[in-house]
Amino acid sequence: MKNKLPALTPLTASWVDHLVQKKEVLTGLIEKYGSPINIHHLKMFDENIDLFKKVGKKNGINSKIFYARKANKSKFLVERTKDKNIGVDTASYNELKQCIELGIDANDLVLTAAIKNEKLITYAIENRVLIILDNDDECMITQTIAKKLGKKAIVGFRISGFNVEDKKLYSRFGFDIEKVSKSILLTRPGRTLENLDYTGLHFHLDGYSIKERAAAIFKALEIAKELFYHYLKTRFIDIGGGILINYLASKEEWETFQDQLKKAVLTNTDPITFKNNGLGFSKVDDKIVGRLKTYPFYNEINKGKFLDQLLNSTNAASDSVADLLQIQNIQLRLEPGRSLLDQVGITVARVAFRKKDSNDNTLVGLEMNMSQMSSSSEDFLLDPKVIFLNYDENESPSEVYFVGAYCLERDVLLQRRISVKRIPEIGDLVVFINTAGYMMHFFETEAHLFDLSCNLAFTSDPDALKLSDFRSDE
Numbered sequence: 418m419k420n421k422l423p424a425l426t427p428l429t430a431s432w433v434d435h436l437v438q439k440k441e442v443l444t445g446l447i448e449k450y451g452s453p454i455n456i457h458h459l460k461m462f463d464e465n466i467d468l469f470k471k472v473g474k475k476n477g478i479n480s481k482i483f484y485a486r487k488a489n490k491s492k493f494l495v496e497r498t499k500d501k502n503i504g505v506d507t508a509s510y511n512e513l514k515q516c517i518e519l520g521i522d523a524n525d526l527v528l529t530a531a532i533k534n535e536k537l538i539t540y541a542i543e544n545r546v547l548i549i550l551d552n553d554d555e556c557m558i559t560q561t562i563a564k565k566l567g568k569k570a571i572v573g574f575r576i577s578g579f580n581v582e583d584k585k586l587y588s589r590f591g592f593d594i595e596k597v598s599k600s601i602l603l604t605r606p607g608r609t610l611e612n613l614d615y616t617g618l619h620f621h622l623d624g625y626s627i628k629e630r631a632a633a634i635f636k637a638l639e640i641a642k643e644l645f646y647h648y649l650k651t652r653f654i655d656i657g658g659g660i661l662i663n664y665l666a667s668k669e670e671w672e673t674f675q676d677q678l679k680k681a682v683l684t685n686t687d688p689i690t691f692k693n694n695g696l697g698f699s700k701v702d703d704k705i706v707g708r709l710k711t712y713p714f715y716n717e718i719n720k721g722k723f724l725d726q727l728l729n730s731t732n733a734a735s736d737s738v739a740d741l742l743q744i745q746n747i748q749l750r751l752e753p754g755r756s757l758l759d760q761v762g763i764t765v766a767r768v769a770f771r772k773k774d775s776n777d778n779t780l781v782g783l784e785m786n787m788s789q790m791s792s793s794s795e796d797f798l799l800d801p802k803v804i805f806l807n808y809d810e811n812e813s814p815s816e817v818y819f820v821g822a823y824c825l826e827r828d829v830l831l832q833r834r835i836s837v838k839r840i841p842e843i844g845d846l847v848v849f850i851n852t853a854g855y856m857m858h859f860f861e862t863e864a865h866l867f868d869l870s871c872n873l874a875f876t877s878d879p880d881a882l883k884l885s886d887f888r889s890d891e
């Protein structure tokens with residue numbers, strides 16, 4: 418007998434529950450703006466900001482949030498940061514320029530772009546925006562430009578190579594912790610980088626470990642102390658992003674899904690993913706090897722709790738992160754992207770066709786493409802919601818794959834086979850939950866000259882939404 422497909426029920430915000438009941442509003446939006454659309458509820462963004470502020474306050478530290486805007490392209494979120502008194506982390510010339518044009522104060526901006534050319538550095542210096550330097554070449558170029566302009570460049574130094582449990586964490590970014598002081602000391606008067614005004618340290622770690630982040634802060638605090646002996650004051654330590662969020666309602670579902678995935682890969686029967694894709698698991702010598710290469714979608718320690726645990730982590734001398742930041746009078750800066758966007762957005766697409774593929778799978782074609790819901794992770798492991806426009810009391814459960822508009826065999830929107838109570842009809846809508854962080858924008862492309870998806874936002878009461886409550890980001 419065939420196993421039932423494992424469900425992965427998403428956590429949904431109540432605004433989403435309200436909106437999916439409003440079929441005429443959703444179909445109206447799709448008619449007006451095309452498919453797919455991305456809908457954002459800005460009040461959820463506010464709530465996430467307030468949560469992090471509260472945790473900072475509770476722990477008695479001076480903290481400041483910079484929203485990592487690379488996680489979502491919409492301007493209305495950037496505008497919202499002004500009302501909420503937080504900053505913005507920018508990662509390119511266009512991101513920075515747009516923020517300045519939207520009236521964000523220079524003190525509320527940080528430039529962390531991985532590649533910075535002369536045009537970008539000049540623009541940042543002229544606008545007095547903090548530049549996070551990554552390497553000696555960047556220091557030299559920034560010094561040259563600042564000197565030519567007769568100005569000081571406000572800078573921080575990105576650091577990496579932290580030691581955690583006797584292992585050095587690899588990163589291609591930043592100065593090695595053993596060498597960074599030497600470069601920072603050159604910013605003192607009369608030295609070769611004297612047009613750089615050193616203000617703080619920055620890191621952004623790969624992965625989501627609290628322990629690694631705590632170790633990195635302790636090391637940054639040590640470096641700050643050492644620099645202080647040379648009259649260089651570290652005003653902030655910026656810990657980047659990577660605060661975990663939780664996407665899923667049930668731990669049991671999350672575990673069952675992984676067990677069934679491994680079983681399907683091992684036995685090569687009852688696939689639960691497209692072409693039995695192991696999403697990181699594979700079979701070698703009749704054993705499962707590898708690990709799930711997706712975002713860790715289920716997390717009990719997330720958002721506020723994650724930050725709280727980090728601030729309460731202690732070093733060998735039993736001093737906590739929060740205590741040491743206070744003692745050394747250093748501001749903690751955060752650059753959350755995904756976690757500020759938790760429950761902020763959904764993506765809605767229209768069903769274009771149903772068919773059988775050459776393996777007799779049922780495919781449901783949606784008016785969208787793989788780049789409009791994709792991240793660096795192997796798959797988005799959340800069940801979508803199907804909105805059936807016509808009432809039909811007959812339910813005939815089925816299992817389908819959702820496929821997109823790119824001319825690639827691999828444009829399968831979700832790798833998982835999805836249970837539906839019946840096969841959707843043309844014109845029905847499929848809603849992907851919690852997509853505002855990275856999923857909807859990060860890899861979006863215009864191949865085939867498809868229009869980019871339209872971004873919409875509302876702030877009004879979710880239980881009385883009308884078509885006119887939504888505004889487009891254009």
Ligand SMILES: *Cc1c(COP(=O)(O)O)cnc(C)c1O
Nearest residue numbers: 485621657658659752753754755
């Ligand atoms: C991507 C990035 C962030 C945001 O990370 P999240 O995991 O989305 O919170 C913050 N800072 C830097 C430097 C980044 O590259």
